[in-house]
Amino acid sequence: MNYVEHALELAVENVKEGGHPFGAVLVQGDKVIAEGVNQLHHRFDVTAHAELEVIRKAQESLQTQDLSDCTMYASGEPCPMCLTAMYFAGIKTVYYSQSIHEAEEAGLGMAKTVYMDLAKPSEQRKINMIHTPHESTNEDPMELYKQQNESNTHSE
Numbered sequence: 253m254n255y256v257e258h259a260l261e262l263a264v265e266n267v268k269e270g271g272h273p274f275g276a277v278l279v280q281g282d283k284v285i286a287e288g289v290n291q292l293h294h295r296f297d298v299t300a301h302a303e304l305e306v307i308r309k310a311q312e313s314l315q316t317q318d319l320s321d322c323t324m325y326a327s328g329e330p331c332p333m334c335l336t337a338m339y340f341a342g343i344k345t346v347y348y349s350q351s352i353h354e355a356e357e358a359g360l361g362m363a364k365t366v367y368m369d370l371a372k373p374s375e376q377r378k379i380n381m382i383h384t385p386h387e388s389t390n391e392d393p394m395e396l397y398k399q400q401n402e403s404n405t406h407s408e
């Protein structure tokens with residue numbers, strides 16, 4: 253099976269049902285683990301992209317967050333959000349057909365916009381990121397995590 257072609261077929265079906273033109277298939281070896289399409293026309297959820305739908309389904313069905321032995325096939329070039337989820341899941345390869353430039357021409361330019369924004373120094377990006385140092389009087393979640401992690405290591 254040509255998985256990219258299949259992802260494109262899923263995307264076509266999704267457009268015919270009123271959705272965005274994105275489909276994805278996650279494959280482990282020669283087995284399809286999950287299929288998905290963009291769900292923005294069904295849910296108030298900006299994370300309902302095809303690739304994230306597929307990652308959620310795969311992690312639930314395989315009962316793991318580690319998808320490093322899986323390959324992503326997407327109809328469109330992944331946006332930064334989905335690409336980042338692939339980093340966290342350990343996915344090493346993604347095949348795609350339609351570029352973020354083609355998406356932009358269809359009126360779906362956010363992926364390109366975010367890629368360009370992320371390439372800028374943080375102080376020049378569209379989202380204001382304001383560092384607020386931790387108050388030493390409060391319990392420090394990072395320190396707490398480090399302590400628990402150390403004690404876990406010792407108990408092994």
Ligand SMILES: [Zn+2]
Pocket residue numbers: 301302303330331332333334335
């Ligand atoms: Zn995405």
